Amino acid sequence: MARVSAFFAGLLFGLGLLLAGMANPAKVLAFLDVAGAWDPSLAPVMVGAIAVAAIPMNWAGKHKRSLSGTPMQLPARREVDARLVGGSLLFGAGWGIAGICPGPAVVLLLTWHWQALLFVSAMLAGMYLFAALERQRSA
Secondary structure, three states: HHHHHHHHHHHHHHHHHHHHOOOOOOHHHHHHHOOOOOOHHHHHHHHHHHHHHHHHHHHHHHHHHHOOOOOOOOOOOOOOOHOOOOOHHHHHHHHHHHHOOOOHHHHHHHHHOOOHHHHHHHHHHHHHHHHHHHHHHOO
């Protein structure tokens, strides 16, 4: 049942990204270009996503188990440190250069565009590198 609900949640998320224009790199780059030809049409999408996420996130913070009975896996650390800032800057720079972030990148894989394939390959390489560095750091 968990896989079925995860599949439908992912499908709904992907369709939402497509309908909102979040999987269109040109539209995302126009939204991020606040000093140039800014396209504010994605602002309501982001505000709506934050509003929709606020309710379950608030609920999750008050419960130890999910609705399916599995343990909640929320971040334990809350402080802002150099790693968080550096990772955020790296994520933002990649988003600003490519106009793609991880969710839409997975949706764009279905198009078989070389840009999507390159982005997802680089994303997976970065995840692998991070995991390797974390293993080395904890050893």
